[in-house]
Amino acid sequence: xxxxxxxxxxxxxxxxxxxxxxxxxxxxxxxxxxxxxxxxxxxxxxxxxxxxxxxxxxxxxxxxxxxxxxxxxxxxxxxxxxxxxxxxxxxxxxxxxxxxxxxxxxxxxxxxxxxxxxxxxxxxxxxxxxxxxxxxxxxxxxxxxxxxxxxxxxxxxxxxxxxxxxxxxxxxxxxxxxxxxxxxxxxxxxxxxxxxxxxxxxxxxxxxxxxxxxxxxxxxxxxxxxxxxxxxxxxxxxxxxxxxxxxxxxxxxxxxxxxxxxxxxxxxxxxxxxxxxxxxxxxxxxxxxxxxxxxxxxxxxxxxxxxxxxxxxxxxxxxxxxxxxxxxxxxxxxxxxxxxxxxxxxxxxxxxxxxxxxxxxxxxxxxxxxxxxxxxxxxxxxxxxxxxxxxxx
Amino acid sequence: xxxxxxxxxxxxxxxxxxxxxxxxxxxxxxxxxxxxxxxxxxxxxxxxxxxxxxxxxxxxxxxxxxxxxxxxxxxxxxxxxxxxxxxxxxxxxxxxxxxxxxxxxxxxxxxxxxxxxxxxxxxxxxxxxxxxxxxxxxxxxxxxxxxxxxxxxxxxxxxxxxxxxxxxxxxxxxxxxxxxxxxxxxxxxxxxxxxxxxxxxxxxxxxxxxxxxxxxxxxxxxxxxxxxxxxxxxxxxxxxxxxxxxxxxxxxxxxxxxxxxxxxxxxxxxxxxxxxxxxxxxxxxxxxxxxxxxxxxxxxxxxxxxxxxxxxxxxxxxxxxxxxxxxxxxxxxxxxxxxxxxxxxxxxxxxxxxxxxxxxxxxxxxxxxxxxxxxxxxxxxx
Numbered sequence: 001x002x003x004x005x006x007x008x009x010x011x012x013x014x015x016x017x018x019x020x021x022x023x024x025x026x027x028x029x030x031x032x033x034x035x036x037x038x039x040x041x042x043x044x045x046x047x048x049x050x051x052x053x054x055x056x057x058x059x060x061x062x063x064x065x066x067x068x069x070x071x072x073x074x075x076x077x078x079x080x081x082x083x084x085x086x087x088x089x090x091x092x093x094x095x096x097x098x099x100x101x102x103x104x105x106x107x108x109x110x111x112x113x114x115x116x117x118x119x120x121x122x123x124x125x126x127x128x129x130x131x132x133x134x135x136x137x138x139x140x141x142x143x144x145x146x147x148x149x150x151x152x153x154x155x156x157x158x159x160x161x162x163x164x165x166x167x168x169x170x171x172x173x174x175x176x177x178x179x180x181x182x183x184x185x186x187x188x189x190x191x192x193x194x195x196x197x198x199x200x201x202x203x204x205x206x207x208x209x210x211x212x213x214x215x216x217x218x219x220x221x222x223x224x225x226x227x228x229x230x231x232x233x234x235x236x237x238x239x240x241x242x243x244x245x246x247x248x249x250x251x252x253x254x255x256x257x258x259x260x261x262x263x264x265x266x267x268x269x270x271x272x273x274x275x276x277x278x279x280x281x282x283x284x285x286x287x288x289x290x291x292x293x294x295x296x297x298x299x300x301x302x303x304x305x306x307x308x309x310x311x312x313x314x315x316x317x318x319x320x321x322x323x324x325x326x327x328x329x330x331x332x333x334x335x336x337x338x339x340x341x342x343x344x345x346x347x348x349x350x351x352x353x354x355x356x357x358x359x360x361x362x363x364x365x366x367x368x369x370x371x372x373x374x375x376x377x378x379x380x381x382x383x384x385x386x387x388x389x390x391x392x393x
Numbered sequence: 394x395x396x397x398x399x400x401x402x403x404x405x406x407x408x409x410x411x412x413x414x415x416x417x418x419x420x421x422x423x424x425x426x427x428x429x430x431x432x433x434x435x436x437x438x439x440x441x442x443x444x445x446x447x448x449x450x451x452x453x454x455x456x457x458x459x460x461x462x463x464x465x466x467x468x469x470x471x472x473x474x475x476x477x478x479x480x481x482x483x484x485x486x487x488x489x490x491x492x493x494x495x496x497x498x499x500x501x502x503x504x505x506x507x508x509x510x511x512x513x514x515x516x517x518x519x520x521x522x523x524x525x526x527x528x529x530x531x532x533x534x535x536x537x538x539x540x541x542x543x544x545x546x547x548x549x550x551x552x553x554x555x556x557x558x559x560x561x562x563x564x565x566x567x568x569x570x571x572x573x574x575x576x577x578x579x580x581x582x583x584x585x586x587x588x589x590x591x592x593x594x595x596x597x598x599x600x601x602x603x604x605x606x607x608x609x610x611x612x613x614x615x616x617x618x619x620x621x622x623x624x625x626x627x628x629x630x631x632x633x634x635x636x637x638x639x640x641x642x643x644x645x646x647x648x649x650x651x652x653x654x655x656x657x658x659x660x661x662x663x664x665x666x667x668x669x670x671x672x673x674x675x676x677x678x679x680x681x682x683x684x685x686x687x688x689x690x691x692x693x694x695x696x697x698x699x700x701x702x703x704x705x706x707x708x709x710x711x712x713x714x715x716x717x718x719x720x721x722x723x724x725x726x727x728x729x730x731x732x733x734x735x736x737x738x739x740x741x742x743x744x745x746x747x748x749x750x751x752x753x754x755x756x757x758x759x760x761x762x763x764x765x766x767x768x769x770x771x772x773x774x775x
Contacts, residue, residue, distance in 0.1 A: 025681070029688055040696045043714050050709040095569065096738035098702065098728060102569075110562075119557035121565050128568035129650075129735055131579045133706040135523060138566055149562035156558060169507050171559075173544070174457075174537035176512040176530050181483055181491075183516035188705075191519055200692055207688045214684075299413040299599070302687040303421075306595075310691055311425070314432050320576050321438065321518050329432040347486060350517040357485040 007230030012238020015228045016212060020242055030208055030246060037200040038254050042262060045189040052080040053133045055141070056091035056100040059084060063111035065148075069122070072144045073104065078136050092125075101133045102126040104141060114152055132188075182267075182351045190264045194349055195318045195342050197258060198277075201251050202284050202338045206309045207302070208243045209288025214298030217383065220390040232381035240285050251277045259349070267352025276344045276358075276365060283337035283368035284309075290372055293380035296389040312336045318346070340364040396608045396616060400623025403607065408600060408627070413683070418596035418628075422635050425588050426643045429581065436575030441525045442470040443490040444479040451499035457510070457536050461492055466528030476511075483515050490514040490525030492533075502540060520576070570736045571650055578649045582735055583703050583727045585639045590669050590723045591694050593632055597673030598686020600624075605769045617766040621758065625670035629663075632670075636662050640734055652737035658730060660740055664750035665726040671757035672722065678764040701727035725749040 005011065020026040055073060059066050074081040082100055085091040094100040103125045107113075113120035124141045127134045150171055157167035183190055213236065216225045229235025252274055259266040287308065288301075295301040314320070315333035322330055322339075333339045340361040347353040347361075383389045408414055445458045462469040471488060473479045482488040493511035501508040510533055514525035538559060545555035571578045603624060608616040640658060644651050680686050699705045700718040707715055718724045729746035732738035740747065 025685065029685075033689060033692060037692050037696065041699070043711055044696060044699045044705060045709075046711050047709045050706045052708060053706060054708075093742070096732055096736055096742040098732065098742075101706075114561050117554060117557050117561065119561055119563055121563055123565045123567060125567045125569050128571035128574045129579055129731060130703050130706065131574075131576070132704070133708075134568075142564055142566065145562060145564040149560050149564075152561040153559060156561065166505075170505060170541075170544075172537055173502055173505075173507065173540040174533055175507055175509045176533040177509050178526060178530060179511065179513045180516035180522060180526075181480075181513050183522075186516055186519075186522075188519075188709075191516075196695060199695060203692045207691060211684075211688060299684045299687075300416075302684040303413065303416050306687050306691050307421075307424070310694060311429050313695065314429060314580075317432075318518065319520065319580075320432050321521055323442075324435055324438040324520075325432045326434050329434070333432070343486070346517050347484075351484050351515070353484045353486075 007228060007234070009229065009234045009238045009241065012225065012229035012235045013241040014238075015225070016239045017242045029211065030204070030243065034200065034204045034250060037204075038197055041196040041200065042189075042193055042258070045192055048185070048187045048189045049078070050133055050136060051077050053078055053137055054082045054094070054100045055079050055102045055104060055137060056085055056094040057081050057083050057104045057106070058086075058088050058091045059106045060108040061106050061110040065111040065114060066106045069106065069145070069148055072148065073141060076140050076144065078140045095125075095127060101130060102137045102141070117156075183265075189262060190350070192318075193258055193262060194255075194264055194345060195316070196313070197254055198251070198280065198341055198345065199313045199316075199338060201247065201254070202280065202312065202341075203309045205243070205247045205281050205284040206288050206291075206305045208247065209240060209285040210292055210298070210301045210305045212239050212243060213289060213292040213380075214301045217292070217296060217390055217392070218298040220387070222384045222390055223387070226384050232384050233377050235384065236289060236377060236380060240289070244281060244285060247281045248278050251281060264349070266349050268348030268358075269355055272355055272358055272362070273345060273348055276341055276362060279362070279365040279369055280337055280341045283365055283372075286368055286372040286376065287337070289380060290376040293376045293383060296383045297392045308336075312338050315339065316342050318342055334364075337365055337368050396611060396619035397623040397626075399608060400603065400620045401627050402623075404600070404624040404627040411600065414596055414599040417592050417599055417687075418631065421592045422588070422638070425592075426585060426639065429584060429588070430577050430647060433575075433577035433580060436573060436577050438520050438524050438576065439465050440468040441466060441489040441521055441528065442487065443467045443492060443525055443529060444471045444473050444482050444488040445469050446473055446476050446479045446491060446493045448496040449494050449498035453499040453502060454494045457494060457533065458492070460536055461529055461532040464528040464532045466524045467532075483513075486515075488515075489518070489521040490529055492529050505544075570652070577647060578735075580704070581647065582644060582649050583701060583731055584698065585643065586665075586727045586730055587694060587698055587701070587723050589632060589635060589639065590665075590697075590726070591690065593628060593666070593669050594673045594676065595686045595690050597628060597670065598677050598680050598690065599683050600677070601680070601683050602674075602677045602768060603765060605765065613766045613769055614762065617762045617769065620765060621671065621674055621761045625667065625674060625761075628670045628673070629666040632666050633662065636666070640730075644734070650735050652735060653739075654734045657733045657738070657740045657743070661726065661729050661733060661743065661747060661750065664747065664754045665722055665730075668722045668750055668753035668757050671754060671761045674761040675757055675764050678768050697721055697723050698727075700724050703728055703731060719749055720753070722750060722753055725753075 057070050059070055070081055073079055088105055091103040105123045107120050110120050122145055126138045153171045154167045180186055216222045226235050229238050258264050291304045292301045295304055316339045344358045344361040347358055447454050476493055479491045491513040498508050512529040514522040516522040541559045542555045545558055568574050603620040605616040605620055608619055640654055701723050725746035729743040732743055
């Protein structure tokens with residue numbers, strides 16, 4: 001008897017592989033859409049940092065000093081000045097029409113009042129509903145006005161008789177040297193793409209597993225499938241194996257590509273990341289198995305997979321960190337393999353953390369792979385053998 | 394006309410007897426509205442753990458550490474002996490930022506030489522970075538301002554004048570539309586609109602393409618038109634209720650800023666729901682199996698949210714992608730509805746998005762009718 005003819009994992013895997021290769025839908029779902037998804041998120045953050053964000057300036061002074069302020073804002077990489085606007089109302093209209101992220105109002109007599117030491121106030125109104133551009137504009141307008149203000153102070157100190165050196169030393173007694181650890185360019189591509197890629201992968205692995213197992217129940221072919229495997233465990237393993245190989249290869253290649261092609265730094269252990277990627281694929285296949293086993297209905301299982309995989313990114317702590325979440329959200333996040341995977345990936349790739357720092361997330365990923373399948377298989381065996389579960393949609 | 398009513402009635406009856414579709418078209422609406430915002434319930438990330446490396450160990454350096462700890466955005470959780478040790482804490486994710494006070498810090502300040510402290514934050518997680526850096530830098534600036542004002546007062550300058558002297562051109566920053574700068578207020582209202590679009594597209598896909606044979610004996614094109622109008626009417630009426638629930642009730646339950654809405658929001662919701670239903674109907678022809686709608690559309694939520702001009706600025710998108718993304722209703726609907734509902738913009742401020750949404754409604758209507766007619770022709774034996 002040739003290898004693969006006897007019932008077992010291999011025969012079940014060969015049966016599934018034939019079905020996948022002959023199905024145009026499988027090609028779309030398992031190959032085209034994941035590739036399109038990876039390409040799309042890379043394209044979105046291709047420019048790495050927003051630049052030339054429009055800022056509406058209302059200059060009621062039109063003095064040398066106020067014009068200098070406007071020029072300095074315009075000269076930043078992150079911002080460009082729109083206008084001129086005659087009144088604040090006109091400038092706020094620009095924000096409401098999405099033509100500007102902020103309004104800067106320069107009061108009349110700015111230059112005169114600065115010379116008199118009256119500290120006239122420049123006001124920045126920034127859009128706090130569009131948080132990323134809003135906070136970039138806030139940070140950079142503050143830096144520009146701070147620089148200008150320091151320059152005026154140094155001039156005033158010189159006027160009081162301080163030498164340039166003394167004035168420069170005294171204008172700010174305690175200064176902070178600021179630095180970004182691990183992502184010095186504050187690069188959104190390096191921050192979001194390594195997180196969004198695996199998020200998409202987790203969705204496709206989950207959907208693919210649910211589809212492979214659920215379609216056998218929907219089409220009533222579970223008997224034939226069980227026969228190919230010889231046992232429920234071997235049949236399930238066989239049905240998932242082609243996708244395990246496919247998604248592991250896809251995940252590893254996509255991860256390698258993002259570090260090589262997109263120039264995202266990779267400071268830690270590629271081996272650990274590769275191991276975690278394999279565990280991520282297995283953990284989401286286990287989750288898919290659990291969902292199909294307990295719903296015994298492909299459409300219901302697809303809805304449950306959508307609920308489990310769709311909003312996951314919000315719970316992983318990449319955008320809003322876990323330690324700031326309420327307990328319930330933290331707990332839900334901990335039940336998602338993606339949370340642990342991203343903790344490991346960002347720790348390794350971005351920070352270059354020591355391998356020991358990645359032990360906890362790696363163990364959590366392994367726990368999904370070890371603990372979920374026995375429970376799911378116990379129930380799946382019954383569903384596969386009982387024809388009353390077949391053909392439900 | 395009777396064919397339109399027939400298509401409408403059939404869709405309502407059919408959907409009511411379709412638990413799988415109801416789960417998405419009705420159940421998911423409330424479920425996601427209350428589930429999705431849970432990570433952000435606390436709105437503002439505060440008390441980010443930071444490490445203070447105090448190599449000076451003087452009253453002034455201890456005062457700076459106390460001021461950092463008192464800042465609401467950070468909390469001093471460890472005091473490692475060296476910068477290297479502090480970096481290890483950040484590497485392991487146990488601290489989000491470092492305040493490094495060099496030895497000789499107090500001495501320099503007393504001598505009148507500029508003293509520099511190191512303020513570092515973990516940019517692996519952007520929100521951690523921003524809060525830690527802001528908290529530590531503001532605490533340092535406050536200490537510095539106090540010292541400078543005291544010095545100027547010692548030279549005989551009155552306090553008010555000293556304050557103006559040390560910052561002759563002060564900047565006042567005012568957040569617009571989201572006074573607390575809450576994270577949920579920023580993320581959730583846009584995601585709610587995306588949930589409307591995604592569940593509607595998937596729900597229509599689950600209902601499947603229509604059987605035109607039941608709509609009488611008119612021409613294929615007339616029957617396809619009647620089917621598309623009648624069915625999308627059913628979906629739009631249901632989703633108008635959902636939109637009212639989201640914008641009127643959910644936004645208030647969570648305390649999101651609400652500054653407008655009403656007629657301007659309604660004027661946007663109509664073409665948004667029409668274009669989304671027509672798109673859903675056009676896509677439903679592609680799905681041979683009903684669950685294919687969930688399986689293929691699930692991943693699109695993530696890119697769609699970043700294309701919708703609010704989580705990521707459109708100025709930063711490649712030009713071709715910015716143009717292509719106009720084909721997705723949420724790309725125009727999310728920013729326009731946010732401006733109307735949350736910022737109090739008028740219809741004039743969103744006229745560009747309004748025009749795009751009506752354009753999409755027309756294009757997707759034609760696509761839905763033609764695809765249904767083509768499908769019926771290829772499947773009928775005659």
